Every structure is written in C-alpha cells, then in structure tokens.
Amino acid sequence: MTVSAASLLTRMRTRRGLSMNAVAALAGVPASTISRIEAGKIEPTVAMLDRIATAIGFRLDAEVTESGTDAPFVAPLRRLAEGSPDARGAVLATFPIVAALAPVTRRAGVRRVELTVALPEALAALRSEDAGPVVSSLEAFASDVGVVRSFTPVVYVTDPKVVRSLRDVSRGSSTVMLLMPTTDNVRAFTREVDGVAMVSPEWGLLDALASPGRQADVARTVLEASLVRPETAVA
Incomplete structure (x- = not known):
C-alpha cells in the first residue's frame, strides 16, 4: 500500500x-x-x-x-548559533518539546553506571582508558564539573560498552551516571572548558531536560530563568 x-x-x-x-x-x-x-x-x-x-x-x-538518536537537537541549536539574539527566546521556548523527542535513556547504546567518586575523578578514570569523555547535562550548562548538579549526570564516551573503570548500576546504587556514545552531532557541539571537554551549554540543557525524573524538573526551572536572563547558570 x-x-x-x-x-x-x-x-x-x-x-x-x-x-x-x-x-x-x-x-x-x-x-x-x-x-x-x-x-x-x-x-x-x-x-x-x-x-x-x-x-x-x-x-x-x-x-x-x-x-533513537540525538538528531532532533541539531536544528534548534544551529538556529541559535545562526539566528539573531532576538530569536533566541523563541528557540529556547521549544527546548522542552525537542528534549522529549530524544530521551537520554532511550538513545541507542546508553549505559547506566555507578558514580561512586567525584565527577572529576570519574572523568580522569575515563580519560585514562582513552574513552574520550565529554560532559553534558547541567554540569555542561554551568560549564563546571566541580559540583555534581545533576541527579543523573550525562557523559558521552567513544564506546560505553567497553568502559571498565565504572561499574554497571546495582540495586543499591545511589548516584547513577549515564554513559552515551559520542556521535558526530555531539562532536560538532563540543568545546573545552578549563581542560574538560563539554558539550555547549544549550546541548547540556537539552540533555538535562531529556533526563528522567527530578533532573528534568530542575532543568525546566533553569530554562525558565534563562528565558528571562539569558546568562543565568545553575546556582
């Protein structure tokens, strides 16, 4: 037919x-x-x-x-990069819809691991095994990994399934981190901040909105503040 x-x-x-x-x-x-x-x-x-x-x-x-990809993120982020400052608010206002199109837990290759150490220490371990970590979520939005702001931090790596420095979650896991495969789209929106590879703040906010539970609620609050004050960061 x-x-x-x-x-x-x-x-x-x-x-x-x-x-x-x-x-x-x-x-x-x-x-x-x-x-x-x-x-x-x-x-x-x-x-x-x-x-x-x-x-x-x-x-x-x-x-x-x-x-099952991050493809829905690309068009609004490009419009932010290429558009006028006056159009920023209208694009940001679509972020909750965009995030719902690519939930982090439903993307291909995602892996849930335990975060039992400080995030910088976990990133160092990932770098030691050449996993090429790229930080996302609220940490990327704030451009700071000194404090874990996310209920479920999101970190992109070359191949989540071969990471050995972090263990898969168990029943008693307190803090869960999501390892996501690094895509060409992620690479296009990655920059270095104080020696740490991070996605752009806008990509990080989308991943936070696309995260489960309370993290998405916090991200919506951050987004609302950003619509009023574009330079607002996570406190």
Missing part, C-alpha cells in the same frame, strides 16, 4: 502529540508548509519530508520508526 506524504506527516505529528505550529518550529519551516502538506495541496520532496521527520525524532523508512 502506498502511503502519501500527507498521511505520513499526519501520523508522525499526531504520534508525537504536536501541533502543526510546533512541528514547523522544530523543523524550521513555515507553518503553512506543514498545513499544505497534510492537506495534500503540495507534495514535499524526500529531502523536505526527511528534514521534518528528523526534527521530530523519526527516520524515513518503509515504516515510521523511532530514530
């Missing part, structure tokens, strides 16, 4: 529970384009449909499937 672009886009949008305006904002296209595609008034190119699907966390295949 042939599936039209109109029905495919409608399925993806309703599955995410998004309005046409929200999809347009995430994909960086006019809302009228989304409306006209769904109404069958225009037939999008494969590139356009793929752009929209990627922006809301899907990949085009024989069927609509979860992408």
Whole structure:
C-alpha cells in the first residue's frame, strides 16, 4: 500500500502529540508548509519530508520508526548559533518539546553506571582508558564539573560498552551516571572548558531536560530563568 506524504506527516505529528505550529518550529519551516502538506495541496520532496521527520525524532523508512538518536537537537541549536539574539527566546521556548523527542535513556547504546567518586575523578578514570569523555547535562550548562548538579549526570564516551573503570548500576546504587556514545552531532557541539571537554551549554540543557525524573524538573526551572536572563547558570 502506498502511503502519501500527507498521511505520513499526519501520523508522525499526531504520534508525537504536536501541533502543526510546533512541528514547523522544530523543523524550521513555515507553518503553512506543514498545513499544505497534510492537506495534500503540495507534495514535499524526500529531502523536505526527511528534514521534518528528523526534527521530530523519526527516520524515513518503509515504516515510521523511532530514530533513537540525538538528531532532533541539531536544528534548534544551529538556529541559535545562526539566528539573531532576538530569536533566541523563541528557540529556547521549544527546548522542552525537542528534549522529549530524544530521551537520554532511550538513545541507542546508553549505559547506566555507578558514580561512586567525584565527577572529576570519574572523568580522569575515563580519560585514562582513552574513552574520550565529554560532559553534558547541567554540569555542561554551568560549564563546571566541580559540583555534581545533576541527579543523573550525562557523559558521552567513544564506546560505553567497553568502559571498565565504572561499574554497571546495582540495586543499591545511589548516584547513577549515564554513559552515551559520542556521535558526530555531539562532536560538532563540543568545546573545552578549563581542560574538560563539554558539550555547549544549550546541548547540556537539552540533555538535562531529556533526563528522567527530578533532573528534568530542575532543568525546566533553569530554562525558565534563562528565558528571562539569558546568562543565568545553575546556582
């Protein structure tokens, strides 16, 4: 059975529970384009449909499937980098929606490990085995690893499954850290801060919003403060 672009886009949008305006904002296209595609008034190119699907966390295949990647983060972060300061607030306002499209616990290759030492010590151990750690979450937003601000810190490494310096979580684990595979997208938004590789503050905030439980709540509070005062950091 042939599936039209109109029905495919409608399925993806309703599955995410998004309005046409929200999809347009995430994909960086006019809302009228989304409306006209769904109404069958225009037939999008494969590139356009793929752009929209990627922006809301899907990949085009024989069927609509979860992408399980960080791809939804890229478009809003690029708009922040390339847009005017006046547009920053509108892009940041989409962050809770964007984060919900790429939950950290559902991305491919994620591994839960125990954090039984200070974060800098854990990072040193990861560097000693050439894991190439890149700090994310609230620590990256604050550009500081001196204090663990996250309930579940997020650190990207080359390959989580081969890390030996940190143990998998057990029933009695108090602090859990998520090891995520470093992707090309992560590399594109990585910088060095005081000798520590970190994702950009905006990527870190997205990962915090995409984290489970109380961490997402704290991140939403931080985001709200940032919308009022763009340079607000984690206290």
